Amino acid sequence: DVARKDEDGYFWFQGRAEFAGQQLGNRCVLGDPSEPEIRERMQAAVLGGDTIRVPGLCVPEECVPQYFAGCPESRPVWGRFPVAEEWRSALEAVLPDDGMSRVHYVSVTQYPALHRLLRTFGEARGIPLLACAPLHDHGDTTPMGALRCLFSTSIDALLLGEWAVL
Numbered sequence: 001d002v003a004r005k006d007e008d009g010y011f012w013f014q015g016r017a018e019f020a021g022q023q024l025g026n027r028c029v030l031g032d033p034s035e036p037e038i039r040e041r042m043q044a045a046v047l048g049g050d051t052i053r054v055p056g057l058c059v060p061e062e063c064v065p066q067y068f069a070g071c072p073e074s075r076p077v078w079g080r081f082p083v084a085e086e087w088r089s090a091l092e093a094v095l096p097d098d099g100m101s102r103v104h105y106v107s108v109t110q111y112p113a114l115h116r117l118l119r120t121f122g123e124a125r126g127i128p129l130l131a132c133a134p135l136h137d138h139g140d141t142t143p144m145g146a147l148r149c150l151f152s153t154s155i156d157a158l159l160l161g162e163w164a165v166l
Helices: 038-046 061-067 085-094 112-125 143-151
Strands: 009-013 027-031 056-060 078-082 100-106 130-134 157-160 163-165
Touching: 009 038, 009 143, 027 038, 038 085, 038 130, 056 061, 056 112, 061 100, 100 112, 112 130, 143 157
Parallel strands: 009 157, 056 100
Antiparallel strands: 009 027, 027 130, 056 130, 078 100, 157 163
16 A cells, blocks of 8 residues: 555546646645655656745545634635644645645545545554645646656656556
8 A cells, every 4th residue: 555655755647637727636746744855846846846836735525624724614625724733843844834725625525546545644644634736737647747757756656547656
């Protein structure tokens, strides 16, 4: 199980492509938000080295209130919310100075594989959150593009359907 190994960064490539601006359920880069260098690795991998943009956080929707303050009852796909004070030190590698993060609610019905990865990651590492950035920012969202990106960056693994390329 990849979430239990030593890898900290993953290219996530599942199902059909998404075309809306902030869709992250099927094509994205995921990283352990507690790993000190993950922000820089993700910025270099898909954000074009942009040090101003900060990865958001993918969260199982049922866990959002535990980690974020002021989240609405109705589930937006995206929102920017303050991280709960008790979790800020664990997530400081991916937080801007204001302690807020873009939150991507992950529904078990909409994104079952990503939801399962988050829950497994949480069981293995103690927090069911992963830093996330859209793979479409890299430009090529095909399987070959994901492989090229994997081999040309410091991201550890590509999770392509049921396959893990390490």
